Amino acid sequence: TGSIPPELGNMSKLHYLELNNNRLTGHIPPELGKLTDLFDLNVANNDLEGPIPDHLSSCTNLNSLNVHGNKFSGTIPRAFQKLESMTYLNLSNNNIKGPIPVELSRIGNLDTLDLSNNKINGIIPPSIGDLEHLLKMNLSRNHITGVVPADFGNLRSIMEIDLSNNDISGPIPEALTQLQNLFLLRLENNNLTGNIGSLANCLSLNVLNVSHNNLAGDIPKNNNFSRFSSDSFIGNPGLCGSWLNSPCHHVSRPTVRVSISRAAILGIAIGGLVILLMVLVAACRPHNPPPFLDGSLDKPVTYSTPKLVILHMNMALHVYEDIMRMTENLSEKYIIGHGASSTVYKCVLKNCKPVAIKRLYSHNPQSMKQFETELEMLSGIKHRNLVSLQAYSLSHLGSLLFYDYMDNGSLWDLLHGPTKKKTLDWDTRLKIAYGAAQGLAYLHHDCSPRIIHRDVKSSNILLDKDLEARLTDFGIAKSLCVSKTHTSTYIMGTIGYIDPEYARTSHLTEKSDVYSYGIVLLELLTRRKAVDDESNLHHLVMSKTGNNEVMEMVDPDISSTCKDLGVVKKVFQLALLCTKRQPSDRPTMHQVTRVLGSFMLSEQPPAAAAATSTTLTASCYVDEYANLKTPHNVNCSSMSASDAELFLRFGQVISQNSV
Template sequence: MCYFHFRNLSYNNFSGHVPSSKNFSKFPMESFMGNLMLHVYCQDSSCGHSHGTKVSISRTAVACMILGFVILLCIVLLAIYKTNQPQLPEKASDKPVQGPPKLVVLQMDMAVHTYEDIMRLTENLSEKYIIGYGASSTVYRCDLKSGKAIAVKRLYSQYNHSLREFETELETIGSIRHRNLVSLHGFSLSPHGNLLFYDYMENGSLWDLLHGPSKKVKLDWDTRLRIAVGAAQGLAYLHHDCNPRIVHRDVKSSNILLDGSFEAHLSDFGIAKCVPAAKSHASTYVLGTIGYIDPEYARTSRLNEKSDVYSFGVVLLELLTGRKAVDNESNLHQLILSKADDDTVMEAVDPEVSVTCTDMNLVRKAFQLALLCTKRHPADRPTMHEVARVLLSLLPPAAKPPASKAAAASAAAGDYTRFLATAADLRRGGVADDDTGDNSSSDEQWFVRFGEVISKHTLS
């Protein structure tokens, strides 16, 4: 038989129950330390009790282990929660540019250029290259390596709507071509702001020539009429030849640019809208420029191409009078309406027009067309195809632009004055307004209708 004499069994990872035999009962409690799963019974004073009890060390250790596990689990869950939280947007000024800026070329004249070339040629868009300002942009001149000049339009990045305007210009003018629309040569996204590259127009905007501080160039009657024809043909292309049709929404003299030959080019398509055929667009906000906004569009927020027709009518009044659309509290359209009522409209003609026009009857007809474009009800206004035909008929034969759809239509109509001579004896019966932009009425019918309208004294 074997006997144990006070053996030290501590820290052996024993488990189970220690027998309550005489030999084990004589072992001191220190002999069982470190065996967390071992249960020891004792029956003498060494346990501090007169009856058997479990060693309390094992329970404390297990509790500590559980508590530690719970704390560790909480830390892990907290880390996972923070990782899945959405990142707060950084300030634009602190956000690093992702890679070098890229120049996207749309026309071959810029094919050999890079973004760095444009920055070098303009000295990082230095102020000395500025040629104009817009509500949310600055325009710079840049002379390419070939010697050709282009205009660089920089949209201000601090405005929330700048990106929307940038995308709209790309979607509209970036996908169409016409001799009376500015041509987009390329674009770039850069830390200087989004850049658009357009044709450079030597003679600036129509607003500059009519109302600018210098007025270096005097515009005679023939030049003004050719400008009106070009702008009308550009709008007619947007309304009738694009699918979906495009409503410019900001037709005004400052958005009509003039090249070296004073040919008109519509610009600034930042708020243009593509509208499906035979439909109007309901706008949340009325966009445009005070003095040019169609009152019916402002009242109903319903947008169609007739809103552009109204704005063009105001531009035509500017060309005829040399006055601003809005000057202090004076409204040009209302002024001409009041003069039309008492037959004194010719008193408002710009002196430069009076001394250069050999047939003032043509000026009167242009006034009447402008008032027809600005009729209160959109259904009473002509389409831009019709407007372009009338204006073309007023040009002398030598000044007519090269053959185009509008020019061919005008030629088919015959001599404009011949229709006016008999218009007072004809009835309007059956000639419907064209709201959808569908050119269904014949040219002859349109000229007869126009002659009847302008033969009346009341043009409002």
């Protein structure tokens, strides 16, 4: 009970405000307009009154507004056009007056509009037909006049239209026959005229009510009309047909004798002869074989409309045609990246959330079923450092993979792309390295079956809005048909990142991923490309180790932002350990994450240095090895066998390569 406290407007981080089904009174305080992060506001079924405040239009992230079942008055705020993220608007069962503002048609992502049971008057703005994502529209039980706009034919996604109990006149527009998703159409208790024959073409229609109007003519007997009862048509004196036990009596037209001149007969004969000759010529032409044969010589392949397989709620209510419409058939202007095997597009969904669409250049149709099985398996893999697969579509038109959209692109973009001028401090680089390592460790050690990435590189490490690293393309590299380019090879992977042992033996293991990850570490440390102008980053680094010149390759942005260059030195040494020639000499990704975790701990202020005993042990021994020339003398009795082995080899790298 009581009123809504204005102080709620001070909760700047509030996302959901659910106050429905109470006995609240008073007004919606204008202070709620300060909640710019508010996603959902629901005050339905209370006793609130007064106008709906314009200030709510300042809640620019508002996705859902429900004020159903109150006593609100006034008009619909025109300022609602600012709510570009809005998908659900329910103002029903109130005392709202005035016309429907044309500005509502500018809320482009609206999928539900319910203004029913108010006192709204005036006409329906034709521009409502511009709401291409609209699924449900209920304007019933108002005082709306005018006609049903022909522009409603543009509402290609619409499933329910309810305009009943108004004062709407004129015919039912034939444009409604274009609405092939329309499930419900209620137009009863209006003043509509004309016939209803065109509605027989709305094959998806399951609920229809046009009773109590001034409609006339035959009630169709075919298609979907067999589903409807007589109650759908009563109250229209001019309607006739078996549904109403009112047979239609058609007045026969008088027969008209038509005389045809000799000249007309001669013209018809000559025309018929010409058509006959054209048919004979066409029949004698050799026929080209039908396209798209499936391997047999007598059966052409027929392709159905590509299906979109939804794996995430974010993609709910979308079909393949929606994606093509939103991206203008994958127009070039939506491209955000290219790769050796794919082009990546950005698409903003109906809920205003973006996704990345990866279009594979080619795919072997014979392996399509296997590829789909792999995708279904990968869809169940969830980790904060892995990009989620949200949907996919596999067809002859091209294979599309739908992923989380990452605001900051890839690590390659950040290091080498147009954003290269941006300063990248040491703490951020360390966080990226640690996040990528955690994602890779999860694939290697925590998935069943274990997954080898096969193509670890900086362009496959994406960065979200907080520069948190997320691996992409995991588990599908073996399924991609890679184009022949200067950076691609028939061996899985990308030149500059490929494990030399794998290149020699073609035997791929988790340690091949570890090698590639070590190259990414070197990229992070030097801001140099893995391969650039025929030079190889790993070879260049190794050539510097003998002369103690490796630290000279460190990116100046690291030197200016790192408080302890000793940590940088250790990461260099870890990168060299990951890129050892023999796979058995490389650490596992679990071991790499423990070492990097110790560095993350050492970068924290003392007050925040709370960690597990494993991480503390790792930090202790890494520090100890960093200062020893004879690491084999260190006492490892307090460590597990695997940890001791790792840090022994870590120490050997330091002693053999004085960085």
